[in-house]
Amino acid sequence: MKGKTILIALTMLVVGLLATACSQQADSTLAPATEAPVEPPKVKVSGSVTDGGQLYDKWWKVAGVDEPAEDHPLWATQDTNTRSGKDTWRCKECHGWDYMGAEGAYGSGSHFTDFAGVFDASGMSDGELLGWLDGSTTGDHDFSVMGEEALGSMVTFLQDGLVDLREYIDYDTKTPLEADANHGQELYDNTCTACHGLDGRSINFGGDDDPEYVGTIAIGNPWEFAHKVRAGQPGTDMPASIDSGWSMQDVMDVLAFSQSLPVEAPGAVSVVSRGGRLYDKWWKVTGVDEPTEDNPVWARQTTNTRSGKDTWRCKECHGWDYMGALGPYGSGSHFTGFPGVFFAQDKSLEDIVAQISGNVDPDHNFSAMGEAAMTDMATFIREGQIDMRDVVDYGSGIPVGGDGANGEELFTSTCVACHGEDGTMINFGSDDDPEFVGTIAIDNPWEFVHKVRAGQPGSRMPSAIDLGWDLQYLIDLLTFAQDLPVEAP
Numbered sequence: 001m002k003g004k005t006i007l008i009a010l011t012m013l014v015v016g017l018l019a020t021a022c023s024q025q026a027d028s029t030l031a032p033a034t035e036a037p038v039e040p041p042k043v044k045v046s047g048s049v050t051d052g053g054q055l056y057d058k059w060w061k062v063a064g065v066d067e068p069a070e071d072h073p074l075w076a077t078q079d080t081n082t083r084s085g086k087d088t089w090r091c092k093e094c095h096g097w098d099y100m101g102a103e104g105a106y107g108s109g110s111h112f113t114d115f116a117g118v119f120d121a122s123g124m125s126d127g128e129l130l131g132w133l134d135g136s137t138t139g140d141h142d143f144s145v146m147g148e149e150a151l152g153s154m155v156t157f158l159q160d161g162l163v164d165l166r167e168y169i170d171y172d173t174k175t176p177l178e179a180d181a182n183h184g185q186e187l188y189d190n191t192c193t194a195c196h197g198l199d200g201r202s203i204n205f206g207g208d209d210d211p212e213y214v215g216t217i218a219i220g221n222p223w224e225f226a227h228k229v230r231a232g233q234p235g236t237d238m239p240a241s242i243d244s245g246w247s248m249q250d251v252m253d254v255l256a257f258s259q260s261l262p263v264e265a266p267g268a269v270s271v272v273s274r275g276g277r278l279y280d281k282w283w284k285v286t287g288v289d290e291p292t293e294d295n296p297v298w299a300r301q302t303t304n305t306r307s308g309k310d311t312w313r314c315k316e317c318h319g320w321d322y323m324g325a326l327g328p329y330g331s332g333s334h335f336t337g338f339p340g341v342f343f344a345q346d347k348s349l350e351d352i353v354a355q356i357s358g359n360v361d362p363d364h365n366f367s368a369m370g371e372a373a374m375t376d377m378a379t380f381i382r383e384g385q386i387d388m389r390d391v392v393d394y395g396s397g398i399p400v401g402g403d404g405a406n407g408e409e410l411f412t413s414t415c416v417a418c419h420g421e422d423g424t425m426i427n428f429g430s431d432d433d434p435e436f437v438g439t440i441a442i443d444n445p446w447e448f449v450h451k452v453r454a455g456q457p458g459s460r461m462p463s464a465i466d467l468g469w470d471l472q473y474l475i476d477l478l479t480f481a482q483d484l485p486v487e488a489p
Helices: 017-023 049-063 073-077 085-089 091-095 119-123 126-133 148-160 181-191 214-220 222-231 248-258 268-286 296-300 308-312 314-318 342-346 349-357 371-384 404-414 437-443 445-454 471-481
Strands: none
Touching (some): 049 085, 049 091, 049 148, 085 091, 119 148, 126 148, 181 248, 214 248, 268 314, 268 371, 268 445, 308 314, 342 371, 349 371, 445 471
């Protein structure tokens, strides 16, 4: 997407009707000016419609600036929507995913503010829109912190990117007025499954207790669904259907199919993969504060010099292959001498939970993660471990009987969207010491396999366990990944 360059040093975000939208509730027309109106500057801006759509969603994610901490100044002019902080700065929170404000889907419910929409902004000039966005028209409606380029994209989206969703969605039933779900499934399979999975549940946008998947959004908020499909998700590599050349009918077809997807969390399979992520970094998964002091058990060894939160990672004592001192962590800087957990899979769930919770050894107390998390961890130990010796040759670190060609197909269909074609899109290390997919695959194939199976804690990485991959898939993917570059581009 090409960035928007404002040809004049003005800055800010939203819309003429946005005056009403934010400063005058209920009334969708501007109040009479108390002074002679200032002639808006005659300027011309350029920008990206898709960037503008993402800015409308969460502009700080797109602009790369600090997220707001305080309430928007105009938020105090309404008292029906109780959200606070950064949420009050999202354009959609005042003006709706359908751009209609109080006259649209946000005309009632917890999101109601009585602010006007921005739908009619397409008829305003560049100068008029900039005036509303940069606060020069209404001082409390100042979004200039997002920068000139972002403001230009906002103007472009408001002029060229808005659609009248009343022509496509039945507001009472929340279903498309006309749609071909079969065609929607074709589009979904070709574009969305790599990240979201076949059933839309590979990424949970909510929490473990209140999950939210593709199907959840499609059913509960089809206007949000349509906006995000068209513009993409801020701060991610999600493709924008606007850039892909999709028509609104294509969007509605995908919506129709997505409304048939499940909204409940998967069963035991998801518990196993979650347990694997807990084994990696349990505080990232549970959302509790990360540990700062050493694990009490850590004092029982002197060879591994790590400290603080690292001493609480299960993998740090028991290894990525679950074999502890009998595996790769039997030597080197990670050596502790502690045993693995591989053979604990023969124990009962209750016995494993007792060990995790500190009931057996008070120094080995991980109850801070919560009872549900301890049970999920125990489930992974009982049901989710694999014998890494069947996957990796421990002497060479090379996969056992891998098919790199099939691994490339798996990588292309599942991993490229986030990691890039050569696996260097995400740097897990630093600029001075980069670490990419290829680096981990070569240097620590056991870690590679564990993370592919369970997913990365605190991220939206899909889990191979949940995708139903077998051991051969893992071996094939590892074989291909070991051929990827390890040097920075």
